[in-house]
Amino acid sequence: MDCCVIPLRFGGLSLLQTTDFFYPLIDDPYMMGKIACANVLSDLYAVGVTECDNMLMLLGVSSKFTEKERDTVIPLMIHGFKDSAEEAGTSITGGQTVLNPWCLIGGVATTVCQQNEFIMPDNAVPGDVLVLTKPLGTQVACNAHQWLEQRNDKWNRIKLIVSEDEVEKAYHDAMFNMARLNRTASQLMHTFNSHGATDVTGFGILGHAANLAKQQRNEVNFVIHNLPCIAKMSAIAKACGNMFGLLQGTSAETSGGLLICLPREQAAKYCAEIKKVEGNQAWIIGIVEAGGCMVSVVIEVQTLEDGTVQSVPPTTTPRR
Amino acid sequence: MDCCVIPLRFGGLSLLQTTDFFYPLIDDPYMMGKIACANVLSDLYAVGVTECDNMLMLLGVSSKFTEKERDTVIPLMIHGFKDSAEEAGTSITGGQTVLNPWCLIGGVATTVCQQNEFIMPDNAVPGDVLVLTKPLGTQVACNAHQWLEQRNDKWNRIKLIVSEDEVEKAYHDAMFNMARLNRTASQLMHTFNSHGATDVTGFGILGHAANLAKQQRNEVNFVIHNLPCIAKMSAIAKACGNMFGLLQGTSAETSGGLLICLPREQAAKYCAEIKKVEGNQAWIIGIVEAGGCMVSVVIEVQTLEDGTVQSVPPTTTPRR
Numbered sequence: 001m002d003c004c005v006i007p008l009r010f011g012g013l014s015l016l017q018t019t020d021f022f023y024p025l026i027d028d029p030y031m032m033g034k035i036a037c038a039n040v041l042s043d044l045y046a047v048g049v050t051e052c053d054n055m056l057m058l059l060g061v062s063s064k065f066t067e068k069e070r071d072t073v074i075p076l077m078i079h080g081f082k083d084s085a086e087e088a089g090t091s092i093t094g095g096q097t098v099l100n101p102w103c104l105i106g107g108v109a110t111t112v113c114q115q116n117e118f119i120m121p122d123n124a125v126p127g128d129v130l131v132l133t134k135p136l137g138t139q140v141a142c143n144a145h146q147w148l149e150q151r152n153d154k155w156n157r158i159k160l161i162v163s164e165d166e167v168e169k170a171y172h173d174a175m176f177n178m179a180r181l182n183r184t185a186s187q188l189m190h191t192f193n194s195h196g197a198t199d200v201t202g203f204g205i206l207g208h209a210a211n212l213a214k215q216q217r218n219e220v221n222f223v224i225h226n227l228p229c230i231a232k233m234s235a236i237a238k239a240c241g242n243m244f245g246l247l248q249g250t251s252a253e254t255s256g257g258l259l260i261c262l263p264r265e266q267a268a269k270y271c272a273e274i275k276k277v278e279g280n281q282a283w284i285i286g287i288v289e290a291g292g293c294m295v296s297v298v299i300e301v302q303t304l305e306d307g308t309v310q311s312v313p314p315t316t317t318p319r320r
Numbered sequence: 321m322d323c324c325v326i327p328l329r330f331g332g333l334s335l336l337q338t339t340d341f342f343y344p345l346i347d348d349p350y351m352m353g354k355i356a357c358a359n360v361l362s363d364l365y366a367v368g369v370t371e372c373d374n375m376l377m378l379l380g381v382s383s384k385f386t387e388k389e390r391d392t393v394i395p396l397m398i399h400g401f402k403d404s405a406e407e408a409g410t411s412i413t414g415g416q417t418v419l420n421p422w423c424l425i426g427g428v429a430t431t432v433c434q435q436n437e438f439i440m441p442d443n444a445v446p447g448d449v450l451v452l453t454k455p456l457g458t459q460v461a462c463n464a465h466q467w468l469e470q471r472n473d474k475w476n477r478i479k480l481i482v483s484e485d486e487v488e489k490a491y492h493d494a495m496f497n498m499a500r501l502n503r504t505a506s507q508l509m510h511t512f513n514s515h516g517a518t519d520v521t522g523f524g525i526l527g528h529a530a531n532l533a534k535q536q537r538n539e540v541n542f543v544i545h546n547l548p549c550i551a552k553m554s555a556i557a558k559a560c561g562n563m564f565g566l567l568q569g570t571s572a573e574t575s576g577g578l579l580i581c582l583p584r585e586q587a588a589k590y591c592a593e594i595k596k597v598e599g600n601q602a603w604i605i606g607i608v609e610a611g612g613c614m615v616s617v618v619i620e621v622q623t624l625e626d627g628t629v630q631s632v633p634p635t636t637t638p639r640r
Contacts, residue, residue, distance in 0.1 A: 004413035006374045008432050013330060019339075019376045019416050019428055054326045056339045056428065058378070093324035096339050101421040108339055108376065108428050112328050 001121060001215065002043040002198055003109075013112055018043035021058045021106020025142050025254060026175055029073045033080025034179040036105040039255035041088055042199040044109050045186035046258055048119030053111045055085050057095035060104030077105055080179075088181055119189055121196035124216045124261040128195055128288035130224065131267055133185040133274065134177045134257025135283075136205060137233030140244050141167075141174035142254075144236050158239050166232045173230050178255040184278045185258045191273070192266040200256030206249030208259060209286075224249065224286035261288060321441060321535065322363040322518055323429075333432055338363035341378045341426020345462050345574060346495055349393045353400025353425065354499040359575035360427040361408055362519040365506035366578055368439035373431045375405050377415035380424030397425055400499075408501055439509055441516035442535045444581040448515055448608035450542060451587050453505040453594060454497045454577025455603075456525060457553030460564050461487075461494035462574075464556050478559050486552045493550050498575040504598045505578045511593070512586040520576030526569030529579060529606075544569065544606035581608060 003018035020040045024032045037055070044052055061074055085092050095107065144167045147155035162170075182199060189197060198212040205227065213222045227234075227249065237246035244251040262270055271282040323338035340360045344352045357375070364372055381394055405412050415427065467475035468487045482490075502519060509517060518532040525547065533542045547554075547569065557566035564571040582590055591602040 004374065004376075006413060008373060010330065010333060010432065013333075013432070015373055015430060015432055017374065017376065017428070017430060018414060019378065021378070021416055022418060053328060053335055054324065054337065056324075056337065058339065058341070093326060094338065096341055096426070098342060098424070100424070104418070104420070106416070108337070110335060110337060110430055112330065112333070112335055112432055 002046040005047070005118070005120075008112065012114055014115065014118070015110065015112055016044060016047065016049055016118060017108065017110040019058075019106065019108040021104055022254070023102055023104055025139075026171075028175070029076035030080040031175050031179055033077040033082070033105065034084040035175070035255050036077075037081045037084035037088070037107060038179055038181050039201070040107040040109045042182045042201070042255060042258075044111060045182040046197050046199040047121060048186055048189045048194065048197070049111050049113060049117060050183055050187050051111060051113070052088060052090035052109045055090055055092045055110075056108040057081055057092050058104070058106040058108070059095065059097040060100035060102065061097060062103040063099050063101055065103070073103070081105065081107065084179070084181065088183055119194055119196060121198060121212060122215045122217050123195040124220050124222075124288045125195060125218055126220055126288055126290040127264050128261045129264050129267040129284050130209070130222060130286035130288065131260045131262055131270055131282050132200070132205070132228060132257050132285045133182065133260070133280070133282040134180070134200070135173075135228045135230045136200070136251065136253060136256070137170070137230040137237070137246055138174040138178055138254050138256065139252045140233040140236055140246055141170040141230055143244075145171035154240070158236050161235050161239050162232050170230050170232055177230070180280065182258050184274060185260070185282070188270055188273055188277070189258075189260060192270040193263055195261040195263070197258045197260040199258055200253050202252045202254075204245060204250040204252055205259065209249070212259065212261075219291040221289045221291040222286060223289055226283060226285045228283040228285065257282070322366040325367070325438070325440075328432065332434055334435065334438070335430065335432055336364060336367065336369055336438060337428065337430040339378075339426065339428045341424055342574070343422055343424055345459075346491075348495070349396035350400040351495050351499055353397040353402070354404040355495070355575050356397075356425040357401045357404035357408070357427060358499055358501050359521070360429045362502045362521070362575060362578075364429050364431060365502040366517050366519040367441060368506055368509045368514065368517070369431050369433060369437060370503055370506050371431060371433070372408055372410035372429045375410055375412045375430075376428040377401055377412050378424070378426040378428070379415065379417040380420035380422065381417060382423040383419050383421055385423070393423070401425065401427065404499070404501070408503055439514055439516060441518060441532060442537050443515040444536045444540050444542075444608045445515060445538055446540055446608055446610040447584050448581045449584050449587040449604050450529070450544065450606035450608065451580045451582055451590055451602050452520070452525070452548060452577050452605045453502065453580070453600070453602040454500065454520070455493075455548045455550045456520070456571065456573060456576070457490070457550040457557070457566055458494040458498055458574050458576065459572045460553040460556055460566055461490040461550055463564075465491035474560070478556050481555050481559055482552050490550050490552055497550070500600065502578050504594060505580070505602070508590055508593055508597070509578075509580060512590040513583055515581040515583070517578045517580040519578050520573050522572045522574075524565060524570040524572055525579065529569070532579065532581075539611040541609045541611040542606060543609055546603060546605045548603040548605065577602070
């Protein structure tokens with residue numbers, strides 16, 4: 001599960017909490033702070049928790065920073081983290097800072113709530129559809145941007161298929177998607193009767209879908225048809241062979257979207273509502289089928305790059 | 321404060337939590353795991369919380385480990401951390417592991433409790449005495465042991481005043497003291513009406529005493545008379561000039577004891593009871609005086625190395 005759920009001694013209350021920390025992957029310290037905070041909170045959002053009671057910040061100041069670098073970068077990262085926490089309606093009351101060879105940032109998010117305030121991610125039924133709330137390809141975009149900056153061999157390999165502007169735009173899109181909170185996505189899980197969700201991060205869409213499928217009480221298969229990607233990222237991934245696994249569903253994401261099981265009749269409404277509330281697109285990317293003895297995830301990819309919302313669920317695809 | 325106290329939406333309940341992570345400072349991975357866990361929990365114990373509802377573990381696997389080193393060291397560290405959590409009556413339900421140049425270990429400890437279950441550290445009154453529940457000098461002991469192993473210049477400087485056996489014994493004492501939970505010390509804070517406490521870690525006894533003094537609602541001074549140290553550590557500290565600051569109260573400690581404000585008539589009983597319950601000595605090391613406009617900490621050191629419990633509080637010392 002994305003976060004632990006601990007029953008407390010007090011009247012039906014549970015403690016839900018999660019921690020995450022990692023290394024900067026973009027150049028902008030302020031945005032990196034926001035991304036780290038969004039990434040930590042995302043595990044609470046995945047179980048339908050929309051109010052975080054408290055956050056702690058974890059920080060590693062690089063021992064290789066000059067004093068000037070440290071005094072510039074660290075306050076900006078903290079500022080971004082705090083702003084994101086504030087946007088989420090929570091605050092940071094503690095944490096720990098260490099000196100470390102690599103700069104690191106992360107945190108802890110905790111909430112105490114009643115049973116009806118969170119959605120256990122184990123209730124998918126055959127006929128549900130799978131919705132994804134952010135496009136894939138954040139890691140591809142960050143890498144391509146680094147190659148462009150370094151004008152290295154890898155850049156030489158991809159520059160025939162993408163322009164500098166396209167890479168800049170993809171990096172920008174990735175950055176803002178990673179920094180975006182999954183809070184609205186989480187709130188709407190309640191409105192549209194979600195049967196469970198997870199957030200897409202280091203194991204890629206396939207890894208997280210498989211993990212979610214394994215937790216289901218019903219015997220179900222998850223079948224993913226479409227992989228909505230940041231524009232041009234599938235072209236770059238193809239040009240790089242198996243380096244990312246984007247089209248295989250295994251490319252790592254950072255602070256990715258929620259992957260949500262929704263009743264078939266609710267999914268399109270969910271996507272329309274998230275578009276209306278926060279202006280961002282969500283995609284119906286697959287279905288939940290009755291399974292055999294084992295759960296499995298089958299990807300039959302139709303990459304969407306233009307971001308059109310599909311208004312009807314895709315037709316059922318045979319399991320194998 | 322050692323941990324944050326967040327009022328919750330539910331009937332007078334508060335969320336208390338803390339996080340800490342650092343780098344190994346002893347050779348034994350299992351004991352290092354225990355120390356890390358004891359160190360994290362110590363911040364809860366400092367506010368009189370004796371039951372931890374949940375722990376998360378933070379782990380950095382060194383990128384410099386060979387596969388064999390990794391597969392030996394990391395499971396042992398985790399095992400030690402878990403055993404310590406179990407001893408504390410809690411368990412670990414999540415966490416985060418990263419690859420990092422330096423090995424790191426730490427965690428998050430969280431509890432939800434009612435107001436009468438924790439002791440705010442701000443209620444010291446003139447006439448209180450200060451009790452310390454573990455001896456000082458853990459960092460000196462760990463360093464001296466490292467010098468002995470490396471037979472380096474620093475070892476050559478101290479070998480005239482300490483024997484190898486004495487260093488081995490001090491290292492052993494430091495290790496077990498660091499791994500010891502402050503849980504009994506915390507429980508007895510309630511029994512003997514503690515007016516507040518803190519735990520002694522990276523800022524040394526003086527830094528943490530000053531921090532505690534600053535938080536008091538009454539205008540008070542803390543006066544520390546005695547610095548109980550692990551045997552031979554003050555001799556090593558003296559031989560090393562100002563390197564550690566042990567005799568100035570500024571030597572960093574890891575997973576140190578609780579520094580507790582107790583009513584004068586309760587302090588000796590507290591020390592006797594902790595000795596009875598867990599067999600470990602606690603020391604009366606100072607007093608709380610009526611202060612002027614500012615709080616201050618004055619150390620007039622009388623180093624105790626033999627570990628005798630003082631049965632009466634020391635006499636009052638003028639502030640300056």
